[in-house]
């Protein structure tokens with residue numbers, strides 16, 4: 001189905017764009033350490049790490065914090 005292919009292509013494009021604009025870490029430990037450091041500098045920031053399928057490295061991603069709690 002063409003529509004499905006288009007969705008997959010745009011998904012890949014967004015992964016590539018995120019990969020290029022983000023800092024890459026070689027392993028989970030480095031990514032977690034960097035996330036910890038950034039969260040210490042900015043206490044309202046919540047970061048998680050994920051393995052990138054595109055570059056096989058690790059990136060940080062911002063978690064949206066629910067301030068209504």
Ligand SMILES: [Zn+2]
Pocket residue numbers: 018019020024052053054055056057058059
């Ligand atoms: Zn990547």
